[in-house]
Amino acid sequence: MFGQLWACSPSLTLASAVLRLVQAVQPAVALYVAKLIVDEVIHLSHVAGPSASVMEWVTQGGAGRLQGLLGAEFGLIILFDLTSRGVALVDGLLNERYVNAVSLALMEHAATLDLQQFESSALQDLLERARRQASGRNNLLVQLFNIAQTAVTALMLAIGVTVFAPWMVLLLVVALLPSAAGEAHFNARAYRLARTKTAERREMEYLRYVGASAEHAKELKLFGLGDFLVGRFRSAAATVLDQNRKLATRRFVWSSVFAAIGSAAYYGVYVVIVWDTVHGRLSVGDLTFLSGSFLRLHGLLSSLLLGITQTAAQAQYLDDFYAFLDLRPVIRSPALARPFPSPIREGIRFQGVGFRYPGTDIWAVRHLDLTIHAGETIALVGENGAGKTTIVKLLTRLYEPDEGEITVDGVSLRDMDLHDLRAHIGVIFQDFVRYSLTASENIAVGRISALADTARIKAAAREGLADGVVGKLPMGYEQPLGKRVAKGRDLSGGEWQKIAISRAYMRDADLLILDEPTSALDARAEADVFERMRALRHGKAALVISHRFSTVRTADRIVVLEHGKVLETGTHEQLLAMHGRYAELFALQAEGYQ
Numbered sequence: 001m002f003g004q005l006w007a008c009s010p011s012l013t014l015a016s017a018v019l020r021l022v023q024a025v026q027p028a029v030a031l032y033v034a035k036l037i038v039d040e041v042i043h044l045s046h047v048a049g050p051s052a053s054v055m056e057w058v059t060q061g062g063a064g065r066l067q068g069l070l071g072a073e074f075g076l077i078i079l080f081d082l083t084s085r086g087v088a089l090v091d092g093l094l095n096e097r098y099v100n101a102v103s104l105a106l107m108e109h110a111a112t113l114d115l116q117q118f119e120s121s122a123l124q125d126l127l128e129r130a131r132r133q134a135s136g137r138n139n140l141l142v143q144l145f146n147i148a149q150t151a152v153t154a155l156m157l158a159i160g161v162t163v164f165a166p167w168m169v170l171l172l173v174v175a176l177l178p179s180a181a182g183e184a185h186f187n188a189r190a191y192r193l194a195r196t197k198t199a200e201r202r203e204m205e206y207l208r209y210v211g212a213s214a215e216h217a218k219e220l221k222l223f224g225l226g227d228f229l230v231g232r233f234r235s236a237a238a239t240v241l242d243q244n245r246k247l248a249t250r251r252f253v254w255s256s257v258f259a260a261i262g263s264a265a266y267y268g269v270y271v272v273i274v275w276d277t278v279h280g281r282l283s284v285g286d287l288t289f290l291s292g293s294f295l296r297l298h299g300l301l302s303s304l305l306l307g308i309t310q311t312a313a314q315a316q317y318l319d320d321f322y323a324f325l326d327l328r329p330v331i332r333s334p335a336l337a338r339p340f341p342s343p344i345r346e347g348i349r350f351q352g353v354g355f356r357y358p359g360t361d362i363w364a365v366r367h368l369d370l371t372i373h374a375g376e377t378i379a380l381v382g383e384n385g386a387g388k389t390t391i392v393k394l395l396t397r398l399y400e401p402d403e404g405e406i407t408v409d410g411v412s413l414r415d416m417d418l419h420d421l422r423a424h425i426g427v428i429f430q431d432f433v434r435y436s437l438t439a440s441e442n443i444a445v446g447r448i449s450a451l452a453d454t455a456r457i458k459a460a461a462r463e464g465l466a467d468g469v470v471g472k473l474p475m476g477y478e479q480p481l482g483k484r485v486a487k488g489r490d491l492s493g494g495e496w497q498k499i500a501i502s503r504a505y506m507r508d509a510d511l512l513i514l515d516e517p518t519s520a521l522d523a524r525a526e527a528d529v530f531e532r533m534r535a536l537r538h539g540k541a542a543l544v545i546s547h548r549f550s551t552v553r554t555a556d557r558i559v560v561l562e563h564g565k566v567l568e569t570g571t572h573e574q575l576l577a578m579h580g581r582y583a584e585l586f587a588l589q590a591e592g593y594q
């Protein structure tokens with residue numbers, strides 16, 4: 001963490017350390033000056049004659065050494081004020097930089113992980129706890145600096161007190177040990193509790209998001225889900241709250257007892273100091289210094305021990321953060337990658353491919369043999385859950401097959417660089433993302449390196465039919481889309497799909513995959529999309545998933561999937577002639593139109 005901090009800003013880190021050191025030394029010096037003042041006052045009250053006024057007393061040098069001491073004390077007060085403001089300023093700036101650096105590390109690392117890792121709830125829990133580190137709420141940084149500063153101040157005071165009575169310091173430390181042990185115990189329990197409740201906290205986070213977001217408002221209102229969500233949140237919050245309350249109450253009771261032990265020790269020592277002063281073994285100045293130092297030392301040691309145990313508790317979240325950064329993706333590029341065979345000459349082959357989603361024992365696809373020839377348009381059809389989208393995920397290596405192999409012109413996907421592979425495939429999923437960005441950026445995400453290439457974006461928009469959509473927006477390509485942003489315009493489902501389809505045209509993909517992206521398009525627009533796709537493909541392969549037979553029948557070859565296996569394959573006419581599953585499904589849909 002300190003490494004990260006130093007990297008954020010060496011100058012600010014150094015400035016904070018120096019300012020805090022000055023601050024740390026100040027209390028001991030101030031107390032010592034106060035002692036000197038008291039002793040001097042008592043001395044002067046015995047020897048000095050009366051002066052007519054303060055001015056006369058000061059100007060005629062009656063105050064003597066006391067003047068210098070008062071000046072020094074005043075200077076210390078100003079210095080203390082300045083350094084505390086300086087520390088607040090520097091720490092504020094440094095903390096913001098650190099929190100940003102942590103957020104960036106989190107995002108950068110998240111981008112390297114597998115989809116499969118994201119879909120596991122264990123990772124979501126870890127991520128949730130790691131995010132706490134990035135939220136800046138816990139302010140671990142300031143806590144750590146405070147500890148260091150308090151430790152220096154306590155050390156200075158302890159040295160001062162030791163000169164008079166070493167056993168006093170020892171007694172104070174011993175008296176505070178139960179308190180420290182208690183804090184450590186309760187912090188560990190609080191972390192364990194938070195850890196076991198991460199899933200509940202995530203659920204609460206989700207409910208809060210669903211219950212108060214523009215995306216969900218429509219359905220929430222129409223289904224009247226407000227009370228249901230509020231009730232769900234309440235009961236989730238109640239269990240978390242109840243356990244936290246129990247722990248907090250026990251903590252309160254025990255900490256009070258331990259703190260009382262510490263205070264008793266302090267007062268015991270105080271009585272001894274007073275007794276020594278009354279009997280002339282200590283001066284009144286010594287009494288001021290010792291009682292002041294002792295009070296401060298007591299406070300400082302308590303907050304030091306508290307700070308250390310609290311920081312140790314926070315550091316457990318830091319552990320989670322670094323555990324997250326230590327996660328390595330399972331799907332990786334090989335050290336010596338082979339290039340994606342572009343243009344594809346033979347085709348893409350699935351040979352005996354089998355795959356189960358992690359944590360399930362059902363094969364989503366199994367014994368799958370399929371070839372997509374160069375320049376061919378294949379339509380994948382099949383009932384819900386037949387495995388169509390899974391094939392696309394395997395083809396783009398979002399998941400790795402458990403059995404068999406996928407090759408492009410004989411080169412296994414495993415032997416290619418991941419970025420190279422994905423750069424040659426243009427995919428639009430059915431659940432494409434509606435980014436709260438401008439129209440132009442929403443299209444450019446298909447090839448983010450071309451963000452500034454307006455001509456390319458406009459051409460892609462024409463090819464994906466988004467130009468008509470953008471033409472109607474008041475701010476054109478610069479129009480922010482979605483409900484979240486200022487001046488944002490939302491689009492209809494079909495209009496969003498046109499934007500998404502245009503993304504695919506931002507790439508020079510050797511394989512274009514459209515996973516039901518035309519489901520919301522009207523009949524004319526859909527026909528248009530496929531006509532353009534054929535015209536613009538220039539002999540490149542395409543894979544289209546659709547439940548609409550008007551689209552499916554135009555493909556060069558149709559593959560019917562059932563339970564993750566190829567059931568039938570052929571052209572529309574061939575499949576109809578077979579009177580198999582395709583013919584049955586086609587007849588069902590055709591019936592609806594008669």
Ligand SMILES: Nc1ncnc2c1ncn2[C@@H]1O[C@H](COP(=O)(O)OP(=O)(O)OP(=O)(O)O)[C@@H](O)[C@H]1O
Binds near residue numbers: 360364387389
């Ligand atoms: N992330 C996942 N984890 C576990 N099982 C999954 C996951 N995604 C899909 N499945 C399961 O894998 C099977 C194949 O799903 P897939 O999404 O490939 O179907 P599909 O043919 O695209 O269906 P649809 O026509 O409904 O889009 C289904 O039984 C589904 O329940």
